[in-house]
Amino acid sequence: MREFQCDLAIIGSGPAGLACAKSAAEHGVKKIVILERNPQSGGILNQCIHNGFGLSVYKEELTGPEYAYRALQLIQRNFPFHKDPDMVEDGISLFTETMVTYISKVVTDIAKDHQIQALSPKGVLIIHAQKVFLAMGCRERTRFNILTPGTRPAGIFTAGAIQKIINQEGLMPAKEAVIIGSGDIGLIMARRLTLEGAKVKLVSEILPYSSGLTRNIVQCLQDYNIPLRYNTALVDIIGKKRVEAVVVAPVDENRRPDLSRAKTITCDTVVFSVGLTPETDLTKTLGLVIDPATNGYQVDETLQTSLPGFYSGGNVVHVHDLADLVTMESERAGAGLAIPRVPRSAPVYLTHNENLRYIVPQLLRYQSFGPLVLSMRSTRVLPKATLTIISEGQVILKQKREHVTPGEMLVVTLPEVLAQKIGNDLTVNLDEETL
Amino acid sequence: MKSSQDVVIVGAGIIGSSIARQLSQYQLNITLLDQASDVSCGTTKANSAIIHAGYDAKPQTLQAKYNVQGSLLWPLLAKELAFPYRQLGSLVLSFDEKQDEILKELLNRGQQNGVSGLEIWNQKKILREEPALSSRVHSALYAPSAAIVCPYQAAIALTENAIHNGVTWLPSYPVKKISQDKDGFVINDEIHTRYLINASGVNSDKVAALIGDTSFTISPRRGEYLILDKQQLVNHVLFQTPTPLGKGVLLAPTVDGNVLLGPTAIDCKDPTDTQVTQNGIDLILSQAKTILKDPVPPVISGFAGIRALAGDDFIVGPSQVHPHFFNCAGIGSPGLASSPAIALAIRDYLQEAGLKLIEKPDFDPCRHQRLPIHSLSNRNKDLLIQENPNYGKIVCRCETISEQEIIDAITAELPALTLDGLKRRLRVGMGRCQGGFCTPRLLRLLEQYGHLKPAQINKNEPGSNLIYNETKGARHA
Amino acid sequence: MKQELICIICPRGCHLSVEVKDKTVTSVKGNACPRGEAYAKKELLAPARTLTTTMKVEGGQTPLVSVKSQGEIPKELMICAVQYLDTLTLKAPVLVGQVLVENLLDTGIAVVATAENLEQNLEPVA
Known part of the structure; x- marks a missing residue:
């Protein structure tokens, strides 16, 4: 059994974990340990072989593996870096094939550290950390999460699983596919399946809009004449051994399917791209507050969770549409956990109107310190909208936004001069502008 | 022709595997075969996973007899064969005075069947023991001997132990023809056996018909279930008060810590019709809603199983057509609970029919399983x-399963060579x-x-x- | 003639309104940056895309390596290009940025590795 001390333990080496490590090191955190369950760092980026990454962070368009490679290079070039070391020294130590199984908080006077237990081919690893950054990312929602009836034959995959099977294992699991849900991974996989020789017969979306990026609808579906049908639900899966067909039906405004207009589509593969949900299960026993709107950790402006010393960023806080946004958020966390701040007399809980589904951070705990970044999602499509930020009755910021959709995250940065104006409350409203 | 067998068991569900393991302690040549590539691929893989206490079955039936006997045999089996078994006790919930009366009838019936420890609980006691329940609950019948197991883990454990004690396992072997000679039976013109046991679930009427026994017909009935993520929601197996329409939807913890909801009960023509329907999902969730105080937690999976019914009671014993052909058919609920008792009954029938049972000196009743x-x-x-x-x-990060545990399962004597098998x-x-x-x-x-090509x-x-x-x-x- | 397009240069997805006369673009509106105008012209006259796919690797730690075209290729060549790349087999090690095909289907565009795939039994960098 190996047992190490460190200043910061990071769970997960996807874009969130790597960005937090780099940023924390830049802000003077000495001993940083990253725990990664795969043989290489990068997380899900490694299977996202498509481009579209890096425009904000690296100012150039990269693929997922390149983005992961750059993030690791930045760490290797600028800080002492140790991969699977025999002991933990100053700098950043990356432990691969290391699966965290349990985290406990220890808050006695003698041991002020948090304890992380992990398993690897070298045995049990125990890490005592002053601070913990949770960067476990998210998992895909599945067929029964959305209560899809039908049989359970072979040929039913989540988009991420089929992505990994095709892109990393080099195996072809489909001839004729129907994709359920028009999230980004679903759109990307529609193109990927087509390029590898399968026929994608339909992308079916229950909502009246896509939750994926518009550019992906153009370059993944329209380029290959793949039909996308909105307001359409999957109502049955047919087939005993392998999928033989799916039945889809149009839905009314309450998302109830009209079975009289149901249509059977023969196919051997159903790909579910029906949303992602933060992977918070590891900390279940710690009782961290989960925001029911994001299903992720509730965090403050330093990305600290409800448990002191535990920070988080990326898709385990809220599901982002771009890896760049994950990187930027987690860099803020690296700074947030390294720089001491002056607490407010009482935390400010952010509120918003009905056109917004959530805002991250959910609360402000500290007095103003640099610019304040707010990430949020709308509840519906707004062609033209005004975003207003109000504190104690005073409008701090008013911005016009176009083409607001729930599929694209809104990010607002309040410069320090404006952030200083925040008093004892903070409200963000998104209002539709009528033409 | 393969070597002559003393006993061939057709069907490796919980009944067939229980019989195989029971007989493996004697000096006999035994083959356990199944049309599927693995054990427990029929009714055994998809049912309520409950060892019923035995108050439900009508007195004097085989169901009542084997259920009460069988439920007492499970704790030792679980210990010897190292599979999870948890005696949680069950509650039949009543929500009004009319249902209270039915509980009293069940109590009475249970006592007649010889079920011990039955009690009627009042609302206060129920809510103290089961805080997640709706306060509309009125009273409940408590049965301390009810338990949960994982039926396919049990069937795998029984078969592994049977193989360990010399039983031959023959997968992917559908029985298409049985001919008779003076000394027994020949299966598919290949395997000769002196005694034949038909434990083939939904196919048992077809297998019996191969020797001309058409005394029963199987009516498949589909039961759909939903599974919730791991959580401590309820502490007992919770049933609704039975109505003339059926037992209703139950809510029970599983041995792995999930929560099981179901089943529905739909008569179907096709014995392989294991679809989960929208109606089934709606029915299960609406019934669970009436039992629970809070909204039903998120569903992670669903499945359907087929119960193979043949009239009102089990059929266990020699066929009228041939005294050395034994049927175990129509094993609906409480078949899982009854299976160890049915295995004993079949052993006794075989002995009565002239099979000599000489104990093996080296019989090993234990399965030597590495802990996860x-x-x-x-x-x-x-x-x-x-x-x-x-x-x-x-x-597997959700269940913390290591690569070597998977390799061990793939290369075991009873190997897992499919994703479902794993x-x-x-x-x-x-x-x-x-x-x-x-x-x-x-x-x-x-x-x-597993030495398979990806396409295999x-x-x-x-x-x-x-x-x-x-x-x-x-x-x- | 007026045509609506969605710019796909970056994930922002600007909605463009484009005027076309005699096979030339006369005006582009709705773009947040100059790249949008360039995109509109190209998209209507000679649409092109960056190709991302995988190629087979022998002797590597994994069976494949992810690759991309180092620039855009004509849109209609995407499927042909994947089919062509599928016929090639690389030898490990393959490094990030390594040129694997110099001139993809005579487009003048190279194909480069976007990940590394080192020889089996060698430790990867990370």
């Missing part, structure tokens, strides 16, 4: 990983991600250690392949 890595102490984890580093490589033995792919993260790795491990890797039976070919080169070949 996640359940070990840190010290023992380290020892195991030192011995083989693959025990430290976690493949799932049933290790729970890989059964957690909240439902295989999204680990399926690609499982495919490679099955390829490497099935979810379960042939034709349920996940992969067609390699992406590169194959389509140009």
